[in-house]
Amino acid sequence: MLLTLEPGGDIAALVRGAVGESRIVLIPANLDPLTMAQARAAIGPLAIELAPAVRVNGVAPAEAARHADVDAAVAFLEQARSTTGQLLVVG
Structure with a gap:
């Protein structure tokens, strides 16, 4: 599951509140x-806390990263x- 951290967002609450065995946090360059x-x-630390389930x-x-490269990184991690x-x- 892809989770996008919003400006001012709480990454711990975002990850803990999500569902699924894979949680990938997109950390935008504009934060x-x-x-x-x-x-x-x-x-x-969040990975350790929620492992092994x-x-x-x-x-x-990066700001200049291509969308296709970001998608490929997410797909790899999934x-x-x-x-x-x-x-x-991703550069």
């Missing part, structure tokens, strides 16, 4: 630097059944 840093840092990963596209706690930065 303020503090929110961006907090979101990136939260991926690992749920996989938590993140995708952080299919990577043994991957959790990872953040893919």
Whole structure:
């Protein structure tokens, strides 16, 4: 399940409130630097908290990232059944 973190959003509440065995958080490039840093840092601890029943990963596209590349990163993480706690930065 793809979850998009909104400006001012709470990544922990977003991930914990979602349903499904795979939760991928899209961390947009337009977030303020503090929110961006907090979101990136939260991926690992949330993955540990929800394991082994749920996989938590993140995708952080750069401002110039192509939509197709972001979609490919999300698709990869959906299919990577043994991957959790990872953040893919798409340039």
